Amino acid sequence: MNHEALKALKSDDRLKLKSLYDQYRSEFIGFGKKYDLDEDSLADVYQEAFLALRKRAMKGKLDNVNSSMKTYLFAIGKYKCFDTLKEKGRSVTYESHLHMAGETFPDIEIDETPSLSKEQLLLRKHFKELGKKCQQVLTLFYYRGLSINEIVEQTDYQNENVVKAHKSRCLKTLRESINR
Amino acid sequence: MLLEKYEEGSFTDEEQKAFDIMLKKNVGLRKEVAFRNDLKRVAEAEDDDAFRNVLAEFEADTDAKKSLYKSISARWLAAASILLLLGAGYFFVFERTVPTQELFALNFEPYRNVVHPIVRGTVTQNQKTKAFAAYQTQDYKSALQLFTELYENEEEPYYLFYRANTLIQLNRAREAVPLLKKHLKTNDSLAEKSPWYLAMAYLQLNERENAIKMLNKVVADSKFNVEEATQLLEDLD
Numbered sequence: 001m002n003h004e005a006l007k008a009l010k011s012d013d014r015l016k017l018k019s020l021y022d023q024y025r026s027e028f029i030g031f032g033k034k035y036d037l038d039e040d041s042l043a044d045v046y047q048e049a050f051l052a053l054r055k056r057a058m059k060g061k062l063d064n065v066n067s068s069m070k071t072y073l074f075a076i077g078k079y080k081c082f083d084t085l086k087e088k089g090r091s092v093t094y095e096s097h098l099h100m101a102g103e104t105f106p107d108i109e110i111d112e113t114p115s116l117s118k119e120q121l122l123l124r125k126h127f128k129e130l131g132k133k134c135q136q137v138l139t140l141f142y143y144r145g146l147s148i149n150e151i152v153e154q155t156d157y158q159n160e161n162v163v164k165a166h167k168s169r170c171l172k173t174l175r176e177s178i179n180r
Numbered sequence: 181m182l183l184e185k186y187e188e189g190s191f192t193d194e195e196q197k198a199f200d201i202m203l204k205k206n207v208g209l210r211k212e213v214a215f216r217n218d219l220k221r222v223a224e225a226e227d228d229d230a231f232r233n234v235l236a237e238f239e240a241d242t243d244a245k246k247s248l249y250k251s252i253s254a255r256w257l258a259a260a261s262i263l264l265l266l267g268a269g270y271f272f273v274f275e276r277t278v279p280t281q282e283l284f285a286l287n288f289e290p291y292r293n294v295v296h297p298i299v300r301g302t303v304t305q306n307q308k309t310k311a312f313a314a315y316q317t318q319d320y321k322s323a324l325q326l327f328t329e330l331y332e333n334e335e336e337p338y339y340l341f342y343r344a345n346t347l348i349q350l351n352r353a354r355e356a357v358p359l360l361k362k363h364l365k366t367n368d369s370l371a372e373k374s375p376w377y378l379a380m381a382y383l384q385l386n387e388r389e390n391a392i393k394m395l396n397k398v399v400a401d402s403k404f405n406v407e408e409a410t411q412l413l414e415d416l417d
Contacts, residue, residue, distance in 0.1 A: 051235065142216070
């Protein structure tokens with residue numbers, strides 16, 4: 001997969017993200033029409049597929065993928081189309097559209113993100129009350145999997161020690177606010 | 181410290197075993213690990229929600245453009261159909277190509293500071309340090325002003341290069357082109373990178389032919405971003 005595009009997908013750079021988003025959108029809508037879904041539903045499917053693609057990128061699942069970003073995105077989108085059809089109570093023939101002209105889709109398991117537990121919902125409430133900077137460092141470290149060093153490179157923290165100190169202060173604040 | 185190592189995933193096999201045993205015995209440690217795992221999930225949910233909002237904005241933007249096209253299309257349909265017939269061949273080619281500015285957005289990134297490493301906490305704040313510190317912290321407006329003054333005073337060629345990078349970042353590629361052309365003629369060690377950034381400037385300016393010419397030079401020179409240039413030439417084809 002194109003390294004620069006992957007980097008753009010993982011970034012917070014809106015210009016680059018928008019450009020990626022627009023790059024495949026109309027083609028995807030065209031591709032999805034064969035499933036007899038209207039344009040609004042397909043736009044929703046495309047957004048969900050794009051989000052799922054980004055989540056995979058964050059988790060490092062796309063680093064060693066050989067197919068192009070477009071093929072991978074469309075493969076996710078295809079599954080999401082089937083899901084939407086099922087939700088609408090329409091029957092689907094899975095075998096009929098497994099291939100796009102000249103391209104074979106990679107096998108993709110769609111792992112649904114489980115909903116939050118009671119403890120996690122409570123934690124989320126307190127997480128939202130943290131300052132933006134705390135939310136950022138915790139998200140970069142715990143969800144996006146950036147190392148301390150990468151956080152220094154991508155943000156305006158001065159060095160690794162400052163990041164570590166700030167991260168542990170944020171954890172402490174969060175812990176205390178839950179136990180209060 | 182132990183938890184930090186655990187989070188980094190830098191345990192040796194033995195340390196991992198010891199940690200697992202400790203985890204079974206120590207309730208406090210177990211709670212802390214569970215807390216951090218929950219935090220991972222919460223951060224993910226929050227990040228996803230924020231990204232959904234971004235995507236909704238992108239979609240709203242697309243909708244706005246679409247309705248604009250719709251209102252224009254009714255009025256211009258007759259005229260456009262004639263134009264389409266006249267220029268069908270050109271139109272077909274034009275439709276298939278990826279806009280150069282999109283390719284620019286995907287490929288451009290200001291070149292990193294290799295001239296003057298900024299040591300954090302340094303007390304000496306001469307103008308050169310200030311300029312590169314501004315550049316590194318993405319304060320491009322200040323960086324531009326400082327690089328311009330520095331070049332006027334010292335005439336070091338690398339200031340041309342970084343000034344051009346700053347201008348491209350600020351969407352002012354038109355002003356960056358002459359600087360990069362000038363830099364290309366110098367003996368500066370960074371000059372081998374200038375053709376790539378000239379190509380980036382031309383992409384931003386939508387000057388397809390010039391961009392292709394420069395990218396061909398990047399490939400021919402075979403020194404910097406050759407792979408990226410080859411890919412871009414394919415995209416521009």
